[in-house]
Amino acid sequence: MADDVENTGSKKKLFILIALAVTLLIGAGVAAWFLMGDDTPESGMAATSANQQVSAVVEPAYYVIMPQPFIFNVVGDKRDRVVQVKVQLMVRGNNNEALAQQHIPLIESTLLQSFGAATVEQLRTPNGRIDLRKQALFAIQSSMEKISGQQVVDRVLFTGFVMQ
Template sequence: MAEESDLEIEEAGGSNKKKVIIGGAVGVVVLAVILFFVFSGSEEPVETLSDETTASEAVAQTRSSADVGSALYVAMPRPFVFNVPGASRDRIVQIKVQLLVRGDINEEVAKKHIPLIEGTLLSVFSTTTADELSTSAGKETLRLTALDKVQAAMESVEGSKVVERVLFTGFVMQ
């Protein structure tokens, strides 16, 4: 009988040790997570308005930075597929285009005028030849011409260029 009670005490003591070890490990993990969140906050200083800076000046600063804005990309909904004449034979070209714009306002304006932009790009693309498109310099010239024409079209409609760059994200010539 005494031997059985000693075994029960040893088993109970062993499970208590396991509980203490597991509890300690969980406590360490919780403490590490708390410390991570406390010390991983933003290190950028918070700007406060001084007496000299008024609220209207702060709004003007925000608007000027919004005019510059972050780079946003507006994808044309469909790739452009068109024929181009070549020296030996005509070729079919497929170009996928995205437009680089700055700020949310220009993104919305570009999305609003996608049909105008598509028409302008297609008219520019149709004036090229397969020989020009076979070189990287010819592709770059086409991209810059497309940018000039799109900016001119947007300038006439919206009063600003809106589009900063025309990017070819896919280019296939067969």
């Protein structure tokens, strides 16, 4: 009978030790998974697929050169000035490049209207020229959207700017 009590006690100890070992192994596995298993492969895959989706949407940039520089008068506080601006348009994709080439007279007219509204004080400062480019871009996008249903032009670039 004493042997049965000792046997039962050692079986309980063995059972407790096995349960404790299994718990420790599971805990160590979970801890290793949290510490070693960072999300870089998954987020890398997600970033790669997101980049592929963006690159599928974003087409290559093309530049449409306006055939002639724009020469116009600007009213100043002391005297009038003559301004010459060389312009290029950045478009995305072959389709938008073809549309911009097709509608160059409309784009030139729109740019002349935008430039005609400028003042000498505005054109003297870099921020003023940036504002003028933004106004010109908005005007071109609006007029092209009326004609083709698309904005077509992404940026208006001044590649030459002279004010006398």
